[in-house]
Amino acid sequence: MYGFEAVAAHNGWSIAILGILIVFTGLTLLSVSIAYFTKILNFYNEKNKYLKKDRKWWQVFKYMLIKKQHKTNDIDNSLTLEPKSFDKLKEPADQYYAILQYLGEPFQLPELLDIAKKRGLEKPHSTINDLLLAKLIIPHRLGYFCWNHKKYKQKKKIQIKD
Amino acid sequence: MYDMLFQFLQNTGFYMADFSHILMIIIGCIFIYLGIAKHYEPLLLVPIGFGILVGNIPVFTGMGLSIYEDDSVLHYLYFGVTAGIYPPLIFLGIGALTDFSTLLARPVLMLLGAAAQMGIFITFLGALALGFSPNEAASIGIIGGADGPTAIFLSAKLAPNLIGPIAVAAYSYMALIPVIQPPIMKLLTTRRERLIKMGELREISKQEKIFFPIIAFLLCTFIAPAANILLGMLFFGNLLKEAVVTQRLAETARKPIIDTVTILLGLTVGASTQADVFLTRESIGIFLLGAVSFCIATACGLMFAKIMNLFLRQKINPLLGAAGVSAVPDSARVVQMIGHKEDPSNFLLMHAMAPNVSGVIGSALGAGILWSFIK
Numbered sequence: 001m002y003g004f005e006a007v008a009a010h011n012g013w014s015i016a017i018l019g020i021l022i023v024f025t026g027l028t029l030l031s032v033s034i035a036y037f038t039k040i041l042n043f044y045n046e047k048n049k050y051l052k053k054d055r056k057w058w059q060v061f062k063y064m065l066i067k068k069q070h071k072t073n074d075i076d077n078s079l080t081l082e083p084k085s086f087d088k089l090k091e092p093a094d095q096y097y098a099i100l101q102y103l104g105e106p107f108q109l110p111e112l113l114d115i116a117k118k119r120g121l122e123k124p125h126s127t128i129n130d131l132l133l134a135k136l137i138i139p140h141r142l143g144y145f146c147w148n149h150k151k152y153k154q155k156k157k158i159q160i161k162d
Numbered sequence: 163m164y165d166m167l168f169q170f171l172q173n174t175g176f177y178m179a180d181f182s183h184i185l186m187i188i189i190g191c192i193f194i195y196l197g198i199a200k201h202y203e204p205l206l207l208v209p210i211g212f213g214i215l216v217g218n219i220p221v222f223t224g225m226g227l228s229i230y231e232d233d234s235v236l237h238y239l240y241f242g243v244t245a246g247i248y249p250p251l252i253f254l255g256i257g258a259l260t261d262f263s264t265l266l267a268r269p270v271l272m273l274l275g276a277a278a279q280m281g282i283f284i285t286f287l288g289a290l291a292l293g294f295s296p297n298e299a300a301s302i303g304i305i306g307g308a309d310g311p312t313a314i315f316l317s318a319k320l321a322p323n324l325i326g327p328i329a330v331a332a333y334s335y336m337a338l339i340p341v342i343q344p345p346i347m348k349l350l351t352t353r354r355e356r357l358i359k360m361g362e363l364r365e366i367s368k369q370e371k372i373f374f375p376i377i378a379f380l381l382c383t384f385i386a387p388a389a390n391i392l393l394g395m396l397f398f399g400n401l402l403k404e405a406v407v408t409q410r411l412a413e414t415a416r417k418p419i420i421d422t423v424t425i426l427l428g429l430t431v432g433a434s435t436q437a438d439v440f441l442t443r444e445s446i447g448i449f450l451l452g453a454v455s456f457c458i459a460t461a462c463g464l465m466f467a468k469i470m471n472l473f474l475r476q477k478i479n480p481l482l483g484a485a486g487v488s489a490v491p492d493s494a495r496v497v498q499m500i501g502h503k504e505d506p507s508n509f510l511l512m513h514a515m516a517p518n519v520s521g522v523i524g525s526a527l528g529a530g531i532l533w534s535f536i537k
């Protein structure tokens with residue numbers, strides 16, 4: 001059997017149409033899920049902003065729906081030499097703390113930078129600078145640095161309480 | 163003594179070789195040449211080419227030398243292909259190498275990867291029309307996904323007798339992407355469309371990169387459970403990469419594991435490609451359909467991008483549709499090359515990676531769907 005007869009005999013049309021539809025549906029659902037998941041993650045990370053006592057729930061949802069990321073504010077912050085709040089440094093602090101379990105202390109900054117680059121962490125120079133300004137990385141001696149475990153634990157405890 | 167000498171001479175390859183062996187050896191040498199001299203997918207064509215040489219040396223049956231004899235070393239190594247072990251391990255390495263951030267930055271580009279997978283199903287119809295059985299047609303159709311491991315995986319499950327020609331066709335056309343795609347891209351797009359510049363991509367947080375493989379795996383495998391093993395390994399590899407704490411495992415997946423499996427896969431697939439399977443009318447049909455499937459996949463991706471532009475406020479460059487063909491990263495590089503020729507200040511590579519990696523997911527999903535329909 002050849003040609004359209006063969007295609008019809010083996011349900012080719014149904015398989016092809018259904019297959020295309022399912023692939024499209026699957027990737028469309030995935031695309032939509034990712035788009036909305038980003039919003040859910042942003043809401044979760046900034047929940048302290050939304051969940052103030054004097055804010056009504058309808059105001060929370062309204063804020064979520066119309067909120068856009070204000071990148072200019074982030075850029076402004078990155079241009080100053082003031083230390084960033086621990087809220088903004090929590091995720092990178094955890095990541096670099098994990099690297100230091102592997103690297104050991106005291107360490108050299110170029111080594112830390114090299115490992116951060118290899119592990120694909122974003123903006124390693126800028127992040128290490130922020131950690132230095134926040135005094136989570138502190139000088140040890142002879143050009144070596146170490147992690148400020150006391151401050152890190154304190155900040156984590158405050159975060160958990162919040 | 164003379165009898166022994168004659169017996170020895172009769173057992174040599176020179177005595178046992180015929181035209182088909184010589185032709186396959188020449189084909190193997192051509193693959194090696196294309197891989198080394200022309201740099202066409204050398205990591206695949208060199209092992210496959212040498213495997214063709216290994217598999218087409220004339221040997222006596224019964225000595226445990228041929229890949230199809232149960233007690234031969236090659237047969238044991240080939241088990242990874244026939245049992246579908248090697249392709250998922252390659253997907254593990256691919257996941258550990260892939261960065262999904264461009265996809266996460268603009269999820270709508272995922273649809274271009276979906277559109278390009280239409281090539282799989284249209285080729286499936288073409289293969290049925292040419293008289294192939296549904297199992298064979300599905301295995302041939304998956305060549306249109308431009309994904310070697312997926313093609314080998316599905317062929318091993320549905321049409322093991324065609325693994326050799328399908329694998330050779332899939333990898334050959336993947337290597338020829340820079341030749342096949344540009345004419346179609348220029349034919350189906352206008353100069354004005356090719357000059358469209360894409361906006362900047364937003365930054366993706368580490369949290370998103372960690373959650374994505376888990377969410378994507380659960381969603382895709384709930385839709386097509388047959389794609390479980392391929393997508394599972396792909397997203398597992400990616401999770402290992404993105405979770406900083408498992409960096410050692412990710413490095414193992416993307417270097418020793420993928421390299422070892424690529425060597426074994428290429429060598430054994432090449433060795434399984436013997437004259438009685440390769441030099442047939444069916445193989446010619448497979449090669450023709452393979453070429454057609456790549457062209458259709460590219461065209462579908464491009465046309466879908468143009469259709470999307472009718473509805474999008476922020477237009478996308480339709481060249482990105484060609485990157486939906488999941489030959490990572492070659493088709494993305496071709497998009498960059500064509501866009502760059504039109505406008506040297508237009509950098510499309512990172513944007514093209516989004517439909518490119520989406521195509522990998524789409525082709526694995528397509529394979530799972532075909533497997534569940536046909537089996």
